[in-house]
Amino acid sequence: MLLLGIDVGTSSIKVSVVDGATQQTIAAAQYPETEREIIALQSGWAEQAPERWWEDVKAAIKKVHQSGAYDTKDIGAIGISYQMHGLVLIDKNGAVLRNSIIWCDSRAVPYGDKAFAAIGEQECLRHLLNSPGNFTAAKLAWVKENEPGIFEQIDKVLLPGDFIAQRFTGTATTTPSALSEGIFWDFKKNELSGAVMDYFGFDKNNIPEIRNVFAEHGTLYKNVAEELSLKEGIPVAYKAGDQPNNALSLNVLEPGDVAATAGTSGVIYGVSDALTYDLQSRVNSFAHVNHNSNHTRVGVLLCINGTGILNRWVKHLGGALSYAALNEQAASVPPGSDGLLVLPFGNGAERILKNQIVGAHISNIDLNKHSNAHIARAAQEGIAFAFRYGLDIMRENGMQPSVIKAGKANMFLSPVFTEAFVSATGVPVELYDCDGSVGAAIGAGVGAGYFKTPAEAFRKRAAIAIIQPKQRNLYDPLYDQWRTLLEKQLNASAALL
Incomplete structure (x- = not known):
């Protein structure tokens, strides 16, 4: 069986066709080639158009078909990965009611903070494993208060992956994993959180049918199948947020396993068999793809909003520079960037900084010494230091990784960043x-029953490289300098409140 995987990212759509028998990728494509914009109508806001995602998904599938590497009719199941925490609202006819408020939008922080206090901090942490914070439920509360005309028209509240699956099949479903990332899920009761729904005044009928991550989420519409040269009736058999899915793709499924990714945002994601939470909600806990009421598998997620988006910003400073050329520039400068320091936090409120909006900062610029190459290296080092800062928080909460798995993609293509x-x-x-x-x-192969277990799906996949930490003595003092700068900026930001 051939399996079609779709990754609905912030900047583009990626698709792959995988041979289930060999677990090898036959063909892959990305659409569009240039990065999609984030709509920022006000400072701290971030939106995208769900129908644009859907058009891009279809374009990406048509593009991968053009490889001619397979018979499109041999595709037997579809899986979807998607940017987490986004809010998509549709009416009873399936029409989108407004742009999606996406993961890095900061407007809902006050709504989540009020809910945390009103429901009770211990109640939230024990049952939701998180503060409502700036997640999907709080975003919906913002719509309720600020756009009541839209709120009244809502038939279903969807996560981005739920929306794409609905467009494929006409069926609206969601999962415990999706609801947990939206802070709608009660882990103790293993059901939709009555406390959250009641506090915000949400209607439970607006939540789609709840199914397992690995399950049928509808079958392909005839007209969609014809447009995309696929078989009518094949199932959407899997959907998960991008970080649980990234962990799955790296065979990170059991307690102690840890994954990382460094795309637009940066994430370290570890698996626990306990209902664990951070008292300050600086890192967050969600239902992993293989979690159920009898098999506790919680994904502990460290997220840094300002990672690859900073690297992209630096790339644009160089005009038509490619990422490969940017990485070469960064490598031309010694570690420490001749004293230049960069804080990467310029993409909204940062959870690891207790939802403060700190902004990105470049410090210690010497106009007679520093060049674009110094900025490139300092930015990549600053992002790596942000990961260290967040990982130390995870260590406080009992996560002690001996190895971290990552795809050789995005910022891990840079030797400077990886080092x-x-x-x-x-x-x-x-x-x-x-x-x-x-x-x-x-994941689609697991959900469709082609693989009996997720572990079976990874029997033939192995690491292509192992990078060891060889320069701790050099980077530890550089990190200390960076952290001193961060603490100074945090104190300055707090003084303005």
């Missing part, structure tokens, strides 16, 4: 040839 990451964190990294769309394809 800084392993040396700053002190943890080796195993690199794999995979991405989110491959993970989604393999």
Whole structure:
């Protein structure tokens, strides 16, 4: 069986066709080639158009078909990975009511903070494993208060992956994993959180039917199948947020396993068999893809909004520079960037900084010394130091990784970043040839029953490189300088409140 995986990212759509028998990728494509914009109508806001995602998904599938590497009718199941925490609202006719408020939008922070206090901090942490914070439920509360005309028209509240599956099949479903990332899920009761729904005044009928991550989420519409040259009736058999899915793609499924990714945002994601939470909600706990009421598998997620988006910003400073050329520039400068320091936090409120909006900062510029190459290296090192800062928080909460698995993609294509990451964190990294769309394809194979278990789907996948931390003595003092700058900026931001 061939399996089609779709990764609905912030900047583009990636698709892969995987041969279930060999677990190898036959063909892959990305659409569009240039990065999609984030709509920022006000400072701290971030939106995208769900129908644009759907058109891009279809374009990406048509593009991968053009490879001619397979018979499109041999595709037997579809899996979807998607950017987490986004809010998509549709009416009873399936029409989208407004742009999606996406993961890095900061407007809902006050709504989540009020809910945390009103429901009770201990109640939230014990049952939701998180503060409502700036997640999907709080975003919906913002719509209720600020756009009541839209709120009244809502038939279903969807996560981005739920929406794409609905467009394929006409069926609206969701999962415990999706609801947990939206802070709608009660882990103690293993059901939709009555406390959250009641506090915000939400209607339970607006939540779609709840199914397992690995399950049928509808079958392909005839007209969609014809447009995309696929078989009518094949199932959407898997859907998961991008970080649980990235972990799946790296075979990170059991307690102690840890994955990382460094795309637009940066994430370290570890698996626990306990209902664990951070008292300050600086890292967050969600239902992993293989979690159920009898098999506790919680994904502990560290998220840094300002990672690859900073790297992209630096790339644009150089005009038509490619990422490969940017990485070469960064490598031309010694570690420490001749004293230049960069804080990467310019993409909204940061959870690891207790939802403060700190902004990105470049410090210690010497106009007679520093060049674009210094900025490139300092930015990549600053991102690596942000990972170290967040990983130390995870260590406080009992996560002690001996190795971190990552796909050789995005910022892990940069030797400078990878070296800084392993040396700053002190943890080796195993690199794999995979991405989110491959993970989604393999998830579809599990959901469709082609693989009996997720572990079976990874029997033939191995690391392509292992990077050891060889420069701890060099990077530890550089990190200390960076952290001093961060603490100074945090104190300055707090003083303005």
